[in-house]
Amino acid sequence: MEGGSGKERIDLFAASLLTGLCLLWGLNAVAIKVSNQGIAPIFGAGVRSVIATGCLVSWMKLRKIALFPGSLIDGLIVGVFFGVEFGVLYSSLLYTTASSAWILLYTTPFFHAVGAHYFLEGDRLNFGKGVGLILAFGGVVFLLSEHAGLPSLGNLLGDILAVMAAIIWAATTIFIKRRLVGKVSYHHTLFYQTLFSIPVLFLLSTMFGEQPIRQINGLILFSVAYQGILIAFISYLLWFFLVHSYPVSKLSAFTFLTPLFAVTAGVFLLQESLTPRLILSLFLVSLGIYVVNRKW
Numbered sequence: 001m002e003g004g005s006g007k008e009r010i011d012l013f014a015a016s017l018l019t020g021l022c023l024l025w026g027l028n029a030v031a032i033k034v035s036n037q038g039i040a041p042i043f044g045a046g047v048r049s050v051i052a053t054g055c056l057v058s059w060m061k062l063r064k065i066a067l068f069p070g071s072l073i074d075g076l077i078v079g080v081f082f083g084v085e086f087g088v089l090y091s092s093l094l095y096t097t098a099s100s101a102w103i104l105l106y107t108t109p110f111f112h113a114v115g116a117h118y119f120l121e122g123d124r125l126n127f128g129k130g131v132g133l134i135l136a137f138g139g140v141v142f143l144l145s146e147h148a149g150l151p152s153l154g155n156l157l158g159d160i161l162a163v164m165a166a167i168i169w170a171a172t173t174i175f176i177k178r179r180l181v182g183k184v185s186y187h188h189t190l191f192y193q194t195l196f197s198i199p200v201l202f203l204l205s206t207m208f209g210e211q212p213i214r215q216i217n218g219l220i221l222f223s224v225a226y227q228g229i230l231i232a233f234i235s236y237l238l239w240f241f242l243v244h245s246y247p248v249s250k251l252s253a254f255t256f257l258t259p260l261f262a263v264t265a266g267v268f269l270l271q272e273s274l275t276p277r278l279i280l281s282l283f284l285v286s287l288g289i290y291v292v293n294r295k296w
Contacts, residue, residue, distance in 0.1 A: 010250050014242060018254040024235045026261025029102045030269045031223040031231075032093050038220040040210035041090030044227075046201035049083070051228025052194040052236070059233075060187060069188060074179040078189070079196020081172040086197070087204045089165035096158025097272050100143060102262030103282050104162035109252035109289045110136040111170035116248075119174050129292045136288025143281035173248055176240075186240035194232060253294065256286040 010018070035044050060067060092101050110133055117125040125133075140163065172193075180189050205212065242251055259282055266272040 007246050010246060010254070014246055014251075015254065017238060017242065018251065019257060021235050021239060022255060022257035023261050024230060025255075025258045026102065026263075027265050028227060028231050029093075029262040030265045031226045032090060033266075033270060034223040035220050035227065036090070036093055038213065038215040038217065039224065040205060040212050040214075041094060042087040042201055042208060043205040043210050043212040044224065045083075045086040045090045046198055046205060047224060048086075048228045048232050049194045049197045049201060051225070052232035053191070053198065055229060055233040056187065056191045056194060056237075060191065065185075065187065067191065069184055071180060071183050071188075072192075074175075075184075075188070075192030076196050078172060078176060078180065079193050080200055081168055081175065082193040083197030083200030083204070085165050085168040085172065087201055088161050088168065092158045092161035092165065094158065095154045096162065097266060097270075100155075100159055100278070101162040102266075103143060103259040103278070103285055104140060104159055105166050105169070106255055106259045106289070107136055107140055107163065107285055108166045108169045108173075109255060109292055110140075111167050112173060112248065112252055113292045115170055115174045120177060128294065132288045132291030132294075134288070135291060136285050139281045139284030139286075139288060142284065143277065173243070176243065177248055181244055186244040187237060189240045189244070190236050193236075253290055253292075256289040259285065 007014075032041075032044075039047070057067065089101070089105060113125060113129055113133060143159065176189060180192075184192075263274070263278065263282055267274045
């Protein structure tokens with residue numbers, strides 16, 4: 001059964017906060033791409049969790065908040081999901097562009113709508129949501145088809161990994177709503193995710209034989225700090241505050257802004273191509289996600 005939400009509609013405060021978060025997450029696509037130039041992707045994700053966990057422990061100690069109030073098994077499961085999700089996502093950027101990866105990652109509400117129909121009370125599919133799902137899925141298929149005829153399957157592999165990350169993110173959100181909301185606070189939700197993801201990510205890095213650090217420079221260090229402090233600590237803490245306070249189905253409608261910001265950042269900061277296929281895919285995915293999450 002879905003955990004209770006404090007409010008039933010997205011107010012101006014939440015809408016403004018969500019827009020800011022989506023901007024940060026869109027720029028994160030560029031930050032990951034930069035850090036991947038010198039730090040192995042899954043190892044880098046582990047470093048990010050270490051930084052975020054350290055920040056969270058310091059912040060919670062300062063506010064005299066107990067670190068482990070309960071629900072440890074559920075927290076461990078969420079941490080494993082979190083670790084696998086970002087291990088997969090960071091790896092995808094080795095094979096595909098930041099723009100493609102972020103468009104595909106933010107099909108998450110598409111998968112959330114399907115999962116919520118079966119696992120969350122009061123969040124059923126209907127005709128309007130079905131139309132949105134078809135639009136979003138069409139955008140994904142259209143983007144993936146760009147690589148279908150190429151001799152190398154590298155780009156296709158990257159796109160598939162990004163979609164896998166989207167599915168895991170949706171599963172994590174549904175699990176949190178079912179098992180953690182109403183039992184622990186939003187800062188504990190994030191603390192469990194970052195803490196328990198650390199061994200998962202470093203283990204995955206070792207299993208895949210990554211060379212942890214190839215080179216380090218100021219830009220790479222800045223991108224790691226951006227991911228660890230601004231993204232994994234501050235932005236995710238604010239996101240889980242929203243998840244604990246507002247209905248997820250309505251929050252997710254705003255996340256379609258993130259691929260828009262990511263595409264713009266990829267074009268202007270990484271000189272990636274803004275192709276007609278990419279633009280149409282972005283439009284279809286964004287429209288589909290919006291339709292899925294609007295009130296019918």
